[in-house]
Amino acid sequence: MTKTYRAPTLWDRIRADYFSSRLNTALTLTFGAFVIWVLWNLANWGLIHAVWSAENRDLCGHGGEGACWAVIDARWRLIMFGLYPFEEQWRSAIACCALVLVGILSCVPWFWNARRISILWVAGFATFYVLMRGGVFGLTPVFEQNWGGLSLTLFIFAAVSLLGMPLAIVFALLRRSELPWIARTMGVIIDTIRSLPLLSIMFTFAIVLPFVLPGWMIGDKLYRVIVGYALFFACYQAEIIRGGMQALPAGQEEAAKALGMSYVHRIAYIVLPQAFRNALPPTINQFVITFKETSLVVIIGFFEILASGHAAFGTSEWNFAHVEVYAFVALIYFVFVFALSRYGAYLERRTAIAAR
Template sequence: MSATFVADPSVVPAQKRRPPEAPSALSVIGRELFGTLPRAIGTAIFAVPIAYLAWRVLDWAVLGTVWRADGVEQCKIAAGACWSVIAARFRIILFGLYPYEDQWRSVLASLVIVVVAFLSCLPAFWTARRIIVCWAVGFAAYLVLMYGGILGLDKVTTDRWGGLSLTLFVFAAQTVIGMPLAILLMIARRSQIFVIAKLSAGLIDLLRAIPLLAILFTAAVVAPLALPEMLQGDKLTRVVIGYALFFAAYQAEIIRGGMQGVSEGQAEAARVLGLGKWQTLFYISLPQAFHKALPATVSQFAIAFKETSIITIVGFFDILASGHAAYGADEWYPYFREVYIFIGMIYFVTVFSLSRYGAFLERRTKNARA
């Protein structure tokens, strides 16, 4: 007599079981805000003042605003913001002291920096030769447009540069100069030669211990007193070098932290495959170190962009100083909030774009490793 076994349809093999569906965002929000009676009461208590503040901000920023006005008189009778101050004073905000008739050059120079930065983010340009050529051509075009003196362009000295174009230049220059310096400092600090390692470590610790403002003052004011005239250079050049050294000191430690997370087995495997010391460093260890240090690197870039505003203290007219001058006129002074919100949005868009690009790089490297 043979027995017949009937499989229980409720028992599903583990390999065929479907994973439970993730709850929707609305259900999670509803559970967190109203899942229990205390949560519902707390939500009701805090929702009222938050809704009131949101309405006040909306009413001030959008509903009761003056978007376009022939003069400041229309803003005086408005209940909300006066965004017409941006339309009336945007040239000062974006171009600072740059000559009025040549401000088109400042626009093109800013576009050059933005385009070069965008091209650098494309994987097709991720080779040393292409990156170097791209930034060399970009900086040359920027300097020709901003400084002039050739191709029929009037000369505009760096003390008259200002606004957004100066902010972008200082940020781009300090990062392009500072990143290679950071790699060199990291390599020197990890050197087997005692003197080189200690000198590099001392320089990094010294630059990290000194406030950025002190470094900029040294570059702008003290350096001309200590250096011969032929080595003094331009004031903006000295300040950018100070920025780059400060950036390099912090970035070197970030990369070194990433290097410490790379397994020694990677280098041993590379040596087994016949790669030399420098090939192992640049093709095996450094890419992995940058991947591990990517979040901190993106944060460092964001900090570097925001710290460009300190340049105004040493006598340059960056976008923040230009914004102050824009509402400095008596009739526009009450509307300084609108000016700073506009400038803040420029900083926000730039930093947010950096963070999104960092997230893209993390996803790309994670998918490549998978």
């Protein structure tokens, strides 16, 4: 008599993974108890005994049992908007929302078209810049040195990504050129820039470059830093894209040549789509790293969200609340980075299904 197959239940999988032997059971119970203890202490500190309102600031202090979230209630404007003028901070808030909305809409498949995505990003960036910079439509001018907080972090990240990705594609194509002098020269440039720390590149573009450029080319320090960061991003991303190209079977491009397809059509319709699919995981990782490393601009005088957080507890009134401020800033970073990683996982599943 044949036995009918029964799919394993959730409890069957848990028992097989964590309680398959006495040692595994002991380790599972010990680690589970430790996790429960950690979570209980975090909940006790961050929720149960926490002080939430700035009106109860007197309950906070070095000897308090819980977190002092009152510092966030009192200083959240400084953390989110930095040095932006107080009465104009609504513009910075709307600009951030506009840029986040553009990022969300970019994830919708309907916008995965060169014309649509270009229009979306041009419109979104123009809206962001007009709101932040002002000087038109009756808006008070606010110069770049007064930008700060989350809006500056998002602006640097988006600008670096928009400039760096097309540049990375060009670099990758030049490095795989059939002309040796082009490929080797591009290889030297990419390897040289990749061997330098990002901070040194930022410092060079922000401080050193104005001494060797004519006055009309200097521009604002913020834009010079963005160009340097985009160049750094492009060199790393070019190697990622080139790796995706090398994973393609050579016969595909040869078949396209035999069919009489031009170089542009071969690259646009055959090579790049498959290369990006092959290089999707490291590409998402590169975007995550780029977002987190925007905090380095604080070294050269920009008031991004991490610097704004540091200023929030930099007074005698709140100097004990640095843990709470850093936890709040970390939560903001986590939201954006986790969203990027989850979207990358969705794209991997979608491309895997499409490739079947």
